[in-house]
Amino acid sequence: MAFSQTNLAWSTLLELGGRGRLHDRLARALRTAIRDGRLPEGAAVPPSRALAEELGCSRWVVTEAYGQLVAEGYLSARVGSATRVAWSPAASPPVPRASRTPSRPVVRYDLAPGLPDLRAFPRRRWADAVRSVIGSAVHYDLDVPDPAGHAVLRSTLAQYLRRSRGADADATSVFVCAGVTDGLVRTCRALRADGITDLAVEDPGWPRLRDAAGSAGSRVHPVPVDDDGLRVDDLARTPARAVVVGAAHQFPTGTVLSPARRAGLARWARDVAGFVVEDDYDAEFRYDHHPVAVMQGMDPGRVVLLGTVSKTLSPALGLGWLVAPTAMVPGLRAANPVATAPPVLDQLALAAFIDRGWYDAHLRASRRRFRVRRDLLLTTLAGRIPRASASGTAAGLHVLLHLPDDVDTAATVRAAASAGLRLADLDDYRVHRGPGRALVLGYGNLGDTEVPAAVELLRESLRPPID
């Protein structure tokens, strides 16, 4: 295969196309030929003068390329001897080709919970906010980010949470994080460093929170939820000294923690010297009453507040917050030496978006849109599937649709998926199977005009069919 031993035309063997200077392209072509096995280990490459002649370039180009590949270990050169290929693809063990990432099934209508209306993302204003902060940031804003978040966003969030959610927050107690999951992971690490390893979660609940707590090393204890929210007496029977609770709007049941339970939970936290982790994930959307203020405002020394823009703007932004009890602030900073905050420009953009009143405006518009959509959904469900009943309808972006006991919800979800309708089964959010059959119907990520068609498809997907 060496130049002098074969009739091989090197100019044919080597693909010298592409961008870059000629010696770079030659090095790349040689590297590719060696990797492909076209130039096997031990083969001599042509003397630089000869190859330069064949390629019609200067000899310098060839010596540069050879030198480069010697430095990389593809070629070896010894004085007085030919330069030879020093590497073989056979040295790498054969590995199976990765299966391609499975593509998502085609979703015509999305009735699964967890998303706001992605069509209504305020693109123009978000772009304006980003452009404005890229222009106005000082150069040291582009330095390694403070893991607790940029001071400007921490201050803006503290003000927003005081004003809109009744929180007790200031810039030092707010941590910017990538969302509720990230906030919970940080909390679990700080709790563990403080000796609190047992954490209770609601059952049914959001599985990702269980996974997050488990991956952060906590032992997770599911506690049942009834019509008043988390059962505090059951909580008190676990060894947990911290509990994650959706006080304003439990996921997925939609219940609001009752005043008596709130008081009981606060007592429990004091008694065990523990903490309540309040997952305030979608409380901005409350339709029939005013939003319930957060528990954190009543008991800031015992409540960790988690929030996110995932349910109001988009989960693709990866922005959320954590409001920590003052005593936990140093632990949150210390417990994870490699914690990172979200990208700084995104943080500054959210701060600008809130400060200009655009976030409030978006929430107001969303609330109006979602109330109309919820009403239409409930009316349509009542008309088309009268044997089902909805609960948890007062707030948030989903309702619980209770179905007759003979409905096979798993089969229904499968039938719907194959028809392009995304549904969620209540059982999938349960650790311990409970009584009753229900679907968790999200109406956030649905076109305004799609409700009737989506409900019709839902009716047709019920297994066995009901009338």
Add this chain to the structure above:
Amino acid sequence: MAFSQTNLAWSTLLELGGRGRLHDRLARALRTAIRDGRLPEGAAVPPSRALAEELGCSRWVVTEAYGQLVAEGYLSARVGSATRVAWSPAASPPVPRASRTPSRPVVRYDLAPGLPDLRAFPRRRWADAVRSVIGSAVHYDLDVPDPAGHAVLRSTLAQYLRRSRGADADATSVFVCAGVTDGLVRTCRALRADGITDLAVEDPGWPRLRDAAGSAGSRVHPVPVDDDGLRVDDLARTPARAVVVGAAHQFPTGTVLSPARRAGLARWARDVAGFVVEDDYDAEFRYDHHPVAVMQGMDPGRVVLLGTVSKTLSPALGLGWLVAPTAMVPGLRAANPVATAPPVLDQLALAAFIDRGWYDAHLRASRRRFRVRRDLLLTTLAGRIPRASASGTAAGLHVLLHLPDDVDTAATVRAAASAGLRLADLDDYRVHRGPGRALVLGYGNLGDTEVPAAVELLRESLRPPID
């Protein structure tokens, strides 16, 4: 304190200013008064009719506000009895006020390593890229991100890494992550799930990588570095089956892993059925030769490639990548159930930035600027501090400045800091103390005209003073 028992004017007690509807403002004002202790637990609030008269509003406003606070547990209402405050700030244990985040010391000149020139961040083009992708993204791009990264950026990065770094990458083997640290944490988790718990790192090396591996549960083994790079024979004496190595430009010594060591490292990885984690953090900047292609291209089944834009654009962007051996791809997806990719719009912006050729243009311009700056730095050092000598100068954004043995580098760093000059001591990157005294001088984040003044300040900061 109840209305009927005091002369207290409620309109004075309650601050009804601020945004929002009147009943919301009233609820907020009552909540604040209860929290402050101005309305103690057990105090009766006025009958709704009486308070409405005093405030000059409709009775409905007051009943709405009271109802809200009953729901939140601040007030309790019983039929036939006055509505009373049900909560007391004394119920929350007093907590120490958090100390404010310590502000960074004023840095006039930054000679610490690890940053590119933040003044030269391509703001306009980055803003253009962001605005363009916000306009062109489809609405399901705003759904929950794929933890492995957006397909568009994975494909763009694969192409870029093949073209510019000689990597063996395709869209399925590239994972988008938040930077090299995040990439290493993901790798360590996947390795642990595969039974590989011992990981070697270079000594001296970047402490954050040690911390990251440790926080991901790996046992970390420091292995010494000499003029040829990592000492593979020392590596082979550890129980490690994976090693993090800066092959193209070791941090902080600046050495390039020699061809013999590269080959030895590849043999070691095969022998122990282990993996090389190649930290390709700043290899784009090489001044006297062409960039050395990555080891990963030679041995894609045994090498995990980590890279980032932190050293080329800004660490504030939080964007990096990992190229995984095919066999490790499923493990990387499975090992962390709550991994998240960086924000989607940032990912798409980076893809657009690369695809339009702006990244290459920025690298070319940076390379020119940094070469000039490095030359000026070396010349100035040689003139002003002739007893010191620099090494590791061929690439990257820092050099090692060797000092006479009698220099107290720690005292020098402290003296410099108090004069506004940020410096880094080689000893701070060492696990085991080595011979010799040196500073790690970064010249990335420095104004073009600041080199002489920074070197002068460095000379004045040397302890004891040398001539």
